[in-house]
Amino acid sequence: xxxxxxxxxxxxxxxxxxxxxxxxxxxxxxxxxxxxxxxxxxxxxxxxxxxxxxxxxxxxxxxxxxxxxxxxxxxxxxxxxxxxxxxxxxxxxxxxxxxxxxxxxxxxxxxxxxxxxxxxxxxxxxxxxxxxxxxxxxxxxxxxxxxxxxxxxxxxxxxxxxxxxxxxxxxxxxxxxxxxxxxxxxxxxxxxxxxxxxxxxxxxxxxxxxxxxxxxxxxxxxx
Amino acid sequence: xxxxxxxxxxxxxxxxxxxxxxxxxxxxxxxxxxxxxxxxxxxxxxxxxxxxxxxxxxxxxxxxxxxxxxxxxxxxxxxxxxxxxxxxxxxxxxxxxxxxxxxxxxxxxxxxxxxxxxxxxxxxxxxxxxxxxxxxxxxxxxxxxxxxxxxxxxxxxxxxxxxxxxxxxxxxxxxxxxxxxxxxxxxxxxxxxxxxxxxxxxxxxxxxxxxxxxxxxxxxxxxxxxxxxxxxxxxxxxxxxxxxxxxxxxxxxxxxxxxxxxxxxxxxxxxxxxxxxxxxxxxxxxxxxxxxxxxxxxxxxxxxxxxxxxxxxxxxxxxxxxxxxxxxxxxxxxxxxxxxxxxxxxxxxxxxxxxxxxxxxxxxxxxxxxxxxxxxxxxxxxxxxxxxxxxxxxxxxxxxxxxxxxxxxxxxx
Numbered sequence: 001x002x003x004x005x006x007x008x009x010x011x012x013x014x015x016x017x018x019x020x021x022x023x024x025x026x027x028x029x030x031x032x033x034x035x036x037x038x039x040x041x042x043x044x045x046x047x048x049x050x051x052x053x054x055x056x057x058x059x060x061x062x063x064x065x066x067x068x069x070x071x072x073x074x075x076x077x078x079x080x081x082x083x084x085x086x087x088x089x090x091x092x093x094x095x096x097x098x099x100x101x102x103x104x105x106x107x108x109x110x111x112x113x114x115x116x117x118x119x120x121x122x123x124x125x126x127x128x129x130x131x132x133x134x135x136x137x138x139x140x141x142x143x144x145x146x147x148x149x150x151x152x153x154x155x156x157x158x159x160x161x162x163x164x165x166x167x168x169x170x171x172x173x174x175x176x177x178x179x180x181x182x183x184x185x186x187x188x189x190x191x192x193x194x195x196x197x198x199x200x201x202x203x204x205x206x207x208x209x210x211x212x213x214x215x216x217x218x219x220x221x222x223x
Numbered sequence: 224x225x226x227x228x229x230x231x232x233x234x235x236x237x238x239x240x241x242x243x244x245x246x247x248x249x250x251x252x253x254x255x256x257x258x259x260x261x262x263x264x265x266x267x268x269x270x271x272x273x274x275x276x277x278x279x280x281x282x283x284x285x286x287x288x289x290x291x292x293x294x295x296x297x298x299x300x301x302x303x304x305x306x307x308x309x310x311x312x313x314x315x316x317x318x319x320x321x322x323x324x325x326x327x328x329x330x331x332x333x334x335x336x337x338x339x340x341x342x343x344x345x346x347x348x349x350x351x352x353x354x355x356x357x358x359x360x361x362x363x364x365x366x367x368x369x370x371x372x373x374x375x376x377x378x379x380x381x382x383x384x385x386x387x388x389x390x391x392x393x394x395x396x397x398x399x400x401x402x403x404x405x406x407x408x409x410x411x412x413x414x415x416x417x418x419x420x421x422x423x424x425x426x427x428x429x430x431x432x433x434x435x436x437x438x439x440x441x442x443x444x445x446x447x448x449x450x451x452x453x454x455x456x457x458x459x460x461x462x463x464x465x466x467x468x469x470x471x472x473x474x475x476x477x478x479x480x481x482x483x484x485x486x487x488x489x490x491x492x493x494x495x496x497x498x499x500x501x502x503x504x505x506x507x508x509x510x511x512x513x514x515x516x517x518x519x520x521x522x523x524x525x526x527x528x529x530x531x532x533x534x535x536x537x538x539x540x541x542x543x544x545x546x547x548x549x550x551x552x553x554x555x556x557x558x559x560x561x562x563x564x565x566x567x568x569x570x571x572x573x574x575x576x577x578x579x580x581x582x583x584x585x586x587x588x589x590x591x592x593x594x595x596x597x598x599x600x601x602x603x604x605x606x607x608x609x610x611x612x613x614x615x616x617x618x619x620x621x622x623x624x625x626x627x628x629x630x631x632x633x634x635x636x
């Protein structure tokens with residue numbers, strides 16, 4: 001198995017008057033088709049690590065290689081392009097665009113990438129949502145959906161461009177246990193059946209225990 | 224439709240109330256700017272028009288700008304002549320037929336020759352000093368300000384021939400004479416002649432209504448004992464702005480003083496420049512205030528959309544897309560506001576044009592607000608609104624686009 005994403009002494013320091021170290025010297029490799037939990041206490045830097053892996057933030061030191069490509073020399077536009085085609089995000093809060101229907105929200109990344117024709121995008125968005133049990137709710141806006149449903153729309157959106165890597169930041173953090181279980185099952189299925197790699201930040205140890213691998217972060221370091 | 228357009232339109236349409244407020248804000252700014260500009264410009268145009276209408280555009284009189292030089296002065300540089308009393312010139316424009324036919328050949332407009340002489344109008348025991356102006360009615364009608372302003376009788380009464388006179392209503396009331404009465408005109412040369420009042424005019428210019436009497440050119444020539452003489456040629460041009468050039472050419476060719484209306488009213492026109500500055504300042508201030516309003520509304524919307532910017536960045540939209548998106552939204556709101564503001568401007572300007580009020584103390588003259596309908600007002604106001612809206616969309620979007628999405632994602636709840 002080849003490494004999908006690799007880091008070498010990845011460090012992120014906030015340049016405040018008293019510099020705050022979010023992530024310190026993290027070296028790791030995540031392979032394809034892995035289901036990885038990032039755990040740790042609040043404020044340990046696990047989310048910061050996820051944002052670095054997702055090219056949402058830039059490290060102050062260390063290297064990051066994604067899909068065999070060094071992220072360091074990429075400009076803002078290339079990083080955006082990489083996020084669009086290789087990464088899917090699921091956050092604790094659904095972060096759907098409120099004015100658009102579920103289907104339109106899923107279509108937006110596809111339209112930005114522009115790889116498919118419009119009717120195919122529409123079809124694919126419908127299929128993705130249906131596969132997550134939202135076939136009834138394609139044309140509803142986020143405020144017409146429940147929390148669990150919204151989070152599933154967010155998962156569908158992260159899959160829009162069929163990226164190899166899904167990064168999830170507390171994906172079940174704001175859901176009740178039933179919805180949490182549903183979303184977790186979906187993520188697990190993405191790895192087992194869909195061939196994706198999922199890295200999920202969670203503080204739920206039971207959930208982490210059911211994943212392939214656990215990376216425990218304490219004070220910004222792998223502990 | 225390109226994705227960015229779709230996003231922008233959905234954003235705008237999705238926030239109906241806020242969008243409406245923003246569009247109305249823009250529209251009010253644009254509308255008021257237009258209405259104010261129409262009013263200010265209208266006032267100014269009206270003022271100039273009245274100035275231009277009541278007087279000839281070019282006035283050629285039998286005067287020279289400088290005293291005639293003595294031949295000896297031209298021949299010898301060192302000669303100085305003092306105590307000189309010029310020979311009595313025969314007053315009037317010499318060879319008027321040649322002058323008028325020359326003017327006829329190139330003047331882009333109409334002109335009329337006349338003989339103006341100072342005299343006294345007498346009726347029973349009353350006397351009023353007056354400028355007695357001898358005119359040729361058919362030519363005069365092209366240049367005269369009195370033609371359309373008759374209270375009684377009409378201008379054509381003069382053309383019929385005979386010893387008729389047209390005087391202003393103020394002069395008539397000072398004389399105690401009325402329409403159809405016979406008055407006596409006495410010239411500076413001491414000659415007198417009786418005329419029947421064939422028309423009373425009221426131009427609104429006191430000096431004219433009180434101090435001018437129009438008779439046939441022939442009669443004026445007889446009164447002043449100057450057969451075939453004229454001493455003034457008044458020109459109305461199709462385009463008043465060409466007056467200085469026409470005056471210059473006429474003066475160079477004829478050798479008589481030719482005064483363009485701009486020259487005759489220099490001080491008033493200077494005052495107009497000041498007025499212009501005030502006008503542009505006022506309209507500019509309104510637009511500036513409107514621009515701030517537009518900026519405020521649109522930048523608020525953009526700030527509220529900071530979360531969406533972070534979301535879209537995390538999805539893989541580059542910063543340039545975010546800037547373009549909000550620029551587009553600003554421009555769209557600006558454009559919608561401009562269209563609505565244009566309509567508002569039209570209706571407000573129209574409403575202003577309906578306002579009527581009395582100006583003369585007598586209550587006779589009803590005046591409307593002078594309004595200028597100019598496409599330029601709409602173009603400038605719209606362009607200004609679009610510009611402010613674009614800046615208002617762009618600047619906050621640029622800042623928001625640069626923002627690290629992580630900070631917004633972390634802060635969201």
